[in-house]
Amino acid sequence: MTELGPRLLARDRSAVAPALNLVDDRRPAARREAAVLLAELEAKIGRGGAPRIGLTGAPGAGKSTLLDALVRRRRAVDETVGVIAVDPSSRRTGGALLGDRIRVRSGAGDPGVFIRSMAARDQLGGLAEATRAGVLVLSAAFDWVLVETVGVGQSEGEVADLVDTLVFVAQPGAGDLLQFMKAGILELPDVFVVNKADVGAAAERTRRELEAGLGLGERDAKWTPPVxxxxxxxxxxxxxLDDTLAAHRRALGAEGLAARRSRGRDAAVRAGLVARYGSFGLEALGGTEALERRLAAAPGEPGFALLETLGNEIRAALGDRAAGS
Ligand SMILES: Nc1nc2c(ncn2[C@@H]2O[C@H](COP(=O)(O)OP(=O)(O)O)[C@@H](O)[C@H]2O)c(=O)[nH]1
Ligand SMILES: [Mg+2]
Structure with missing residues (x-):
């Protein structure tokens, strides 16, 4: 048991920043403590905790503005919100920029809102893993977790694995059908939003392009992503939009949510191991098939705990090999 775990779960607001700092700390002792905290939170929260909503889309689409509107709507009914704003590009600036707009509008003094900006520092397990840790910490302490991220293609898959509902934010004139298809954005999001509808006809055109694109793909029968x-x-x-987010959650149901969280866990373990130990490390474990077997054999095991266990095994195997050669 860590000291921070129970405090977060008791919604002690003063534990949030120290917990986020701990999971970001790369010193070995802190990393061990963070692993314990994260596994503990994951075990306690399981498939519960705060609903996790992701907003993704190109820079300038209006994600932060939309996020701010959603935050204020939650605050109006006295629900608390934790926000993670991921900015992979802000390495140089240190990444404090994305959250600023929200911070200003939603009120810096409001203890019911917590905003954390994350930049692509040289994260050992990658930005996705750092974001995942942040989401977990916030989902223990707040009623809602919102994640803003610039994502196209590859990174969208990572966001989809982090949240329960993924919202893609487009802006009018963002592209025609072919571009949306090429960018691979039609498959993953659960909800599509064309923002800036106030500009008029161009928004409606983009909305129709997206809708047409969605009609072409194979989708889950239980949920057709609205635009x-x-x-x-x-x-x-x-x-x-707020109603739609609730409707998606209902459509997901307990089973869908469990499947989604477990898919996210598996993806995080795979990515985490590769980021730390490379394909060489994975081979030491017996290869990808062996890893899949291990994942399937431990359905209830927290991802952060599994990452530790498998990581230890890889290190032991590599150490043995080095010693024996
Ligand atoms: N006309 C109009 N402009 C908007 C709307 N939402 C956001 N914007 C503007 O679009 C720009 C980018 O918004 P921002 O929220 O920072 O986009 P992000 O990069 O996706 O987070 C800003 O200048 C906003 O004021 C909207 O609904 N209508
Ligand atoms: Mg933004």
Whole structure:
């Protein structure tokens, strides 16, 4: 048991920043403590904790503005919100920029809102893993967790594995059908939003392009991703978006949620091991098939605990090999 775990689970707001700092700390002793904390939170929260909503889309689409509108809507009914803003590009600036807009508007003094910006520092397990840790910490302490990230293609898959509901934010004139298809953005999101509907006809055109694109793909029969037009700036369509997020959660159900979280866990373990030990490390474990067997054999095991266990095995195997050669 860590000291921070029970405090977070008791919603002690003063434990949030220290916990986030701990999981970001790369010194070996801190990393061991963080692993214990994360495994503990994951075990306690399981498939529960705060609903996790991801907002993804190109820079300038209006994700932060929309996020701010959603935050204020939650605050209006006295629910608390933890926000993670991921900015893979802000290595140089240290990554404090993305959250600023939200921080200013949603009120820096509001203890019901917590905003953490993450930049692509040289994260040992990668930005996705650091984000995942942050999401877990916040989902222990707040009613909702919102994640803003710039993602196209590859990184979208990572975001989809981090959240329960993925919202893609497009802006009017963002592209035609072919571009959306090429960018691979039609497959993963659960909800599509065309923001800046206040600009008029161009928004409706983009909305129709997206809708047409979605009609072409294979999708889960239980949920057809809706395409909503909103204006985050003017607060238009935010209620409908909020209702849609709730509807997606209902459609997911307990089973769907469990499947999604477990898919996220598996993806995180795979990515974490490769980031730390490379394909060489994976071979030491017996290869990808062996890893899949291990994942399947431990369905209830927290990902962060599994990452530790398998990592230890890899290190032991590599050490043995080095010693024996
Ligand atoms: N006209 C209009 N502009 C918007 C809307 N939402 C955001 N913007 C503007 O679009 C720009 C980018 O917004 P931002 O939220 O920072 O986008 P992000 O990069 O996706 O987070 C800013 O200048 C916003 O003021 C909207 O609904 N309508
Ligand atoms: Mg933003």
């Amino acid at each position: 909503l037009a909103v204006s985050a700036r003017d607060g238009i369509g935010i209620d409908a």
